[in-house]
Amino acid sequence: MAILTKINFLISLVFGFILLQSPQTGGLKFKGSEHPINQRTSYDVFGNKQITFLDHFELEFNLSLSTATEIGYILRIKNRENGRIFNLFYDGQGDHLIFKFNEEGKSNLIIANLDRDQLLNRQWSDVKISFDLTGQSITLSIDDKIFSTQKVTLVDTYQPMILFGKSDHIIDVPSFAIKDVSVSGKDSYDFPLLENEGNIVHDINGTPYGQVVNPDWLKNYAYHWxxxxxxxxxxxxxxxxxxxxxxxxxxxxxxxxxxxxxxxxxxxxxxxxxxxxxxxxxxxxxxxxxxxxxxxxxxxxxxxxxxxxxxxxxxxxxxxxxxxxxxxxxxxxxxxxxxxxxxxxxxxxxxxxxxxxxxxxxxxxxxxxxxxxxxxxxxxxxxxxxxxxxxxxxxxxxxxxxxxxxxxxxxxxxxxxxxxxxxxxxxxxxxxxxxxxxxxxxxxxxxxxxxxxxxxxxxxxxxxxxxxxxxxxxxxxxxxxxxxxxxxxxxxxxxxxxxxxxxxxxxxxxxxxxxxxxxxxxxxxxxxxxxxxxxxxITKAELSNFPEEQKDNTSFIALLIGSGAIGLGFFLYHKLKTKSQVTEINPSENGDLFRIPKMEPKTKPNSIQLFGNFTVRDRKNRDITYMFSTQLKQVFCLILQYSISEDGISSQHLSHLLWPDRPADKVKNSRGVTINNLRKTLSELEGLELIHEKGHYKLILHETAYCDYVRFLEIISSHEVAAHRDEFTQIVSKGKFLYLSDDPLFDSFKEEAETKLEPILILEIEKTYSIESYHNTISLTESLFHIDPLNEIALVFQIKAMQKLKMNEEAAIVFRTFAIEYKRVTGKEFHRTFSGLTS
Known part of the structure; x- marks a missing residue:
């Protein structure tokens, strides 16, 4: 039994060495004050386990900071015995980064004033908080900078509760990440934070200890793009x-x-x-x-x-x-x-x-x-x-x-x-x-x-x-x-x-x-x-490969081998507070401002898209837009327009629109070639039929085919836009109708579509705002801007919806963009103020 204990101890020691020598092994990212309170991250290192230290102990961890100018609490250390609390507060608002170590609710003990660029340019900073219980002092070190307290009264026995991020009534949390957490005194407790899912944190031996609420495990950033x-x-x-x-x-x-x-x-x-x-x-x-x-x-x-x-x-x-x-x-x-x-x-x-x-x-x-x-x-x-x-x-x-x-x-x-x-x-x-x-x-x-x-x-x-x-x-x-x-x-x-x-x-x-x-x-x-x-x-196998609690020596050996691979292979670092789409556009002295289009929704097979970029996808959902030459696109849109509003377009009218100056015999030949090419191209789709009867060309869409404009007309003609609001919003928010199709032949089709769309957009903007569907409000106002870039109704509702979603910076940018465009078009300053719009 003694031999087995020594073997386990040796393997654990070697295993710990492998993990701790690895420069990038894991980590936990904290969701801070940019998230709602109930979504912010908290981490209780020991959980329900009561760990006692005599004479001294120290907490050490690697810290990664966001570039944002934030303030908030990094951690709190409670003594289970007497309830005394110390906290580490971070202030990134000024020219320097300031860490304050405080006795909570009483006094500041340490102020660490650090060079902003030097600290933020590091991937990770080593933070150590040492409690000398007999010498009655506390030391805070951040990388190579050491800061100590004056004489402070400490008990010689300590049962720390170590809490990172949000805890109790402390809800101000900056964006930060930690890894390689270690609490040591006579005994050492090491937490490499190798998890990629769940709320339970394991120590270096795989023993479950603490718990995380709202975790964002850094390991996932090394697997998921x-x-x-x-x-x-x-x-x-x-x-x-x-x-x-x-x-x-x-x-x-x-x-x-x-x-x-x-x-x-x-x-x-x-x-x-x-x-x-x-x-x-x-x-x-x-x-x-x-x-x-x-x-x-x-x-x-x-x-x-x-x-x-x-x-x-x-x-x-x-x-x-x-x-x-x-x-x-x-x-x-x-x-x-x-x-x-x-x-x-x-x-x-x-x-x-x-x-x-x-x-x-x-x-x-x-x-x-x-x-x-x-x-x-x-x-x-x-x-x-x-x-x-x-x-x-x-x-x-x-x-x-x-x-x-x-x-x-x-x-x-x-x-x-x-x-x-x-x-x-x-x-x-x-x-x-x-x-x-x-x-x-x-x-x-x-x-x-x-x-x-x-x-x-x-x-x-x-x-x-x-x-x-x-x-x-x-x-x-x-x-x-x-x-x-x-x-x-x-x-x-x-x-x-x-x-x-x-x-x-x-x-x-x-x-x-x-x-x-x-x-x-x-x-x-x-x-x-x-x-x-x-x-x-990392590989998919490495993603979920973290220590599990050990049962016997064989498991330890397997753990040693697996962990060695992890220790050599893992890097889990991500300190950026990124966004999946653009959120801020700043003007330059020589520049102008523009809205940046959003991502397209999922595509459909056998579909024609007229809102936004003209796009056609075949029965296998392949994009075959390239098969539509300028003339084929003209013919297709003209026939579609007249198929919707009338009983198709006559051969003579089609010829007059496309070839007004050609002799009749040449027009007939050109029309025949063009129609044949269009039929051939449309054969790539199912459910779309081009017919010619009674001297008229007409497009018929069966159930298997989809056209976003036809579907738009179905929704508004049913007078039940509310029942299909999400689908309606998705269709019209793809972009301006026949965007980039500047041929005068399309002018009447565009005018017809926008005349139908504009009053419905205004009505739906008001309705979505009243029912607090603010994301839909913003999408619909963008669609209204496609029709009228200087529409003040769209401006007011978009800004108010953004403010409801706490998108205050984005709202200010929208206003500045609108004001610049207004002056460019009219030559005059915009007559309303941002505060006036939002009051």
Missing amino acids: KHQATFKSEAIAGANYHPKRNETYYYNRDSIWIYNVRSGQTYLRVFEQKNPVELILGTNFIDTIQNRLYTYEVYYENPNDGPTVASLDLDSYQWTEESYEQLPTQLHHHGSYLDHTDSTYNIFGGFGNMKYNKGFYSLDLNEKSWSKKEEFTGDVISPRYFSSVGYHAENNSLYILGGMGNESGEQSVGRQYYYDLYQVNLSDNEVTKLWEIPWNNDNVVPVRGMVLVNDSSLYTLCYPEHFSESSLRLYRFSLKDGSYEILGDSIPIRSDKITTNANIYFDKGLNNLYALVQEFDDDISSELKIYSLAFPA
Whole structure:
């Protein structure tokens, strides 16, 4: 029995060493004062267990702070015997961060005044509170700063109740996170916080101790990709991430959205001078040293289309033309890297002119010219695109992973998927094939970038691009032999367009991976979604693998092995108070303000969407909007309009609207070709029939087909909007009717729809506000703004609904945006004040 006890003690000691040596092992995020009181987090370390310390004890934990300027209580320490309470209060409002250690309800004992930037730039700060019960003193240390009390009366026996976050009447809680909690005296109690679900907290041996209310376990942030923000541009746009500034950029020729992943704030700046590069693909890179964003196009059909490279100063937001040179062909999905040692930007591979490419091209940022690099020796890389490229500074090497293409480079030969890795030593330009692995799963391609944080592994996102509705997964490949693991859950991506792309970035300071997914609707308009994942990421098995209470020596050994893997593999850190969509837009001196469109609702098969972007989805729920040319869209909408309001449109009227100046014989031929093409396209859907009878063309929608405008008309004609309010709101909040369809042929259809919609919107806005359905009120006011951007009824109800939801900052932004637009349109200052609207 004594031997077994010693073995258990030794295993427990080693197990504890493994976990405590791991720099990122777990954690608990606290929901603070930004949440309702009943949703705020509290953590009782010992729970109902009574733990006694003699002479001394100390509490130690790692603390991660939000960037928000908040105040509140981090923790309270009660003595079970006499009810005496000490608390740690945090004040982040001023230029410095202040921690106050108090005897609750009596006096302040310690004030720790700390440098704001130094503390917030740390991932975690080590906090230790030491009670010297015999020496009658308390010491607070935060990282390398030590603060002590004067003489304070303490009893020599202490039964602490340690409470983090909300407790009793203490409800003011800042946003923060903790991990690796330890309470020690003669005995030590260690809580790595490795849980990912539930309310029970286990110690390092798996014994249940404390309890959490409203937990937000950090381990989940290392498995589940968190959607942070969505943006949309109706013009061609590019996107990138700046790790030194924690900022995502999404720009077109007119403006740039700047999203700070740390603060959750979004800024929109309108350029004083238009981006000089005519965007085709929106390819770009960031020089983090010079703080410049370079946008470039390698090829124009018309070589006189203007500059091909320009740079944006990320401090002044002024554009500079850099080069007019271009390459011989377009290069879709090429890989790239920026070499600071010789100020060159280098690209590899790509697809264009029905050929796969294997060349390296270099843009000299000083000479502002392109050149082809020919001096490589060693293994030959076959022509390809969709390769992932990464640079590793420690060995001055470039790594090229996978892609697809063929040895000849000719698209007509067919393509094959590559699962190989090449190393290009940039010191001597020698190419070495490191490995090629067999692949028995669905074929996948990697994204353009990769993450190299050491000399043993690379991380990248891969997805089967040949599926319309696809998913990105994070892969960790061994640089040595190509063995791999899939980490985290998936990110959805719609990959119909060749311009659709995704990329991965690593922010070393925040220890987060960021994925930027840019989906193109029509090779022009696009939507950017930003996701984050704590690093290192974990597998699904690791997600729920935390210590369980031990029964015997065998369990301890199993625990030791499993925990060693956890201790080496886990990183659970997330200190951002993020938001899933944009909440703040600040004006600049040269900028303007815009509302940012919301996410689209779930799609339906066999559907036509006229609110927002014109969209058609076939029987398999694939987006086939690209099959509708401008003329097919014209014909379809005209026939639909007249099918709803009349008994279809006559052949003569259709011809007159579309081809008013053509001879009759040519019109008949054009009409026949166009109608046949429309029938062929509509055959991709079920339940939608185009008929021609009595000289009229008419569309008939059966039950299996869906059109949001037809459904809208059904709801309002039933005079029971209240019974279908959520569906009605979802339809009309997708955007302006026939958004981006500026052809005059659509004017009467738009006017007809908006005439029906506007009075109902005003009525429903008032009703939803009166029944306290404030989210619906806000969505409906946005729809009213689509019709009338200066509608004061929409403004008043939107601001009041936001204030009811405690969205006071957002309400102020809405008012400022409206006032700026009002002045731009009318030339006059808006005649009402924010306080006047809300009184």
